[in-house]
Amino acid sequence: MSGARVEAPAAKPAGAKNSAAKPGAAKRGGKAVTPNTGERTIVAFCCSECAYAAADAAANARASLPPTVRLVLMPCTGRVSPLHLLSALADGADGAMVAGCLEGQCHYREGNFQAIDRVAFVQRLLESVGVEPERVRMFTMSAGDPPRFVAAVREMDRVIGSLPPLGRA
Amino acid sequence: MPLTHRGREIVGRLPHDVAIGRGIGCEIVRHEELCVGCGTCAKNCPSGASRRGDTFDVNQLLSAPADSRRGALGAALQRIARHAPARVIAVPERVTVFRTIFYDEEECLGCGACARNCPVEAIEARPAVVPAAPAAESTS
Numbered sequence: 001m002s003g004a005r006v007e008a009p010a011a012k013p014a015g016a017k018n019s020a021a022k023p024g025a026a027k028r029g030g031k032a033v034t035p036n037t038g039e040r041t042i043v044a045f046c047c048s049e050c051a052y053a054a055a056d057a058a059a060n061a062r063a064s065l066p067p068t069v070r071l072v073l074m075p076c077t078g079r080v081s082p083l084h085l086l087s088a089l090a091d092g093a094d095g096a097m098v099a100g101c102l103e104g105q106c107h108y109r110e111g112n113f114q115a116i117d118r119v120a121f122v123q124r125l126l127e128s129v130g131v132e133p134e135r136v137r138m139f140t141m142s143a144g145d146p147p148r149f150v151a152a153v154r155e156m157d158r159v160i161g162s163l164p165p166l167g168r169a
Numbered sequence: 170m171p172l173t174h175r176g177r178e179i180v181g182r183l184p185h186d187v188a189i190g191r192g193i194g195c196e197i198v199r200h201e202e203l204c205v206g207c208g209t210c211a212k213n214c215p216s217g218a219s220r221r222g223d224t225f226d227v228n229q230l231l232s233a234p235a236d237s238r239r240g241a242l243g244a245a246l247q248r249i250a251r252h253a254p255a256r257v258i259a260v261p262e263r264v265t266v267f268r269t270i271f272y273d274e275e276e277c278l279g280c281g282a283c284a285r286n287c288p289v290e291a292i293e294a295r296p297a298v299v300p301a302a303p304a305a306e307s308t309s
């Protein structure tokens with residue numbers, strides 16, 4: 001998983017369990033606790049063939065990404081399982097996005113179609129427990145289109161910013 | 170579980186001196202909390218008694234054992250849940266697991282193919298106690 005880089009955003013009192021597992025976040029959470037100040041975390045699961053390459057190119061072109069996003073390199077978006085997405089949300093992220101190749105251009109033929117359906121499945125799971133399904137979203141792009149990657153991340157950041165904070169038990 | 174009508178019919182066709190053993194009229198016990206919804210049982214079922222559905226009962230995630238992947242998924246969902254899960258959601262086509270399996274006891278032959286093929290041993294095929302001769306008489 002994205003490990004210690006996913007941090008507990010809005011120090012909920014119940015976040016104690018959360019920060020216990022993550023020493024980095026424990027330091028942050030130990031200091032007394034501002035409510036959600038607009039700081040949020042978005043985990044972006046990026047396919048190494050396209051989205052991660054696009055992110056690389058965007059960085060080389062010095063395009064600025066929202067500071068809220070954490071990139072996680074995946075070999076293919078077909079590797080992203082519902083458990084990745086849900087545990088990102090449960091362990092402190094406010095949103096999770098999956099960025100893969102354009103439809104029909106998956107390096108492994110249909111990994112991104114699998115991801116699209118899994119994302120839809122997780123959205124329905126979230127909906128069934130009363131959480132906004134927009135917190136999980138799939139984007140597609142090609143490696144040669146860094147602006148589209150940047151736009152996708154900004155869009156995700158904007159949507160997550162407009163949602164109420166995600167409470168955790 | 171008593172034998173089903175198909176089971177009785179099959180047993181009734183056997184000569185009485187044939188020992189009735191495992192594989193004929195097994196008692197099928199499904200453990201839904203272990204099932205991962207892969208549909209292997211349904212694929213191997215000769216009678217259509219086990220059927221793979223297009224829906225998923227979210228509560229199955231919450232009742233899965235904690236050390237399983239499903240259990241982990243259920244725990245994650247539970248942490249961010251705002252209310253108890255709605256029972257049933259539709260499953261997209263390419264999500265191959267996470268499906269509720271419908272099992273119809275009446276259609277079941279008790280052949281045990283589902284139990285043999287289940288990857289997580291969520292189905293138990295118990296040898297049935299067959300009162301051979303009386304059962305044969307009552308159906309013939």
Ligand code: SF4
Pocket residue numbers: 197210213214215216217218219276277278279280281282283284
């Ligand atoms: S025992 Fe045989 S007939 Fe019954 S559900 Fe299993 S595979 Fe189907």
Ligand code: SF4
Pocket residue numbers: 203204205206207208209210211270283286287288289290291292
């Ligand atoms: S084969 Fe086993 S795990 Fe797969 S759907 Fe059937 S009962 Fe569930």
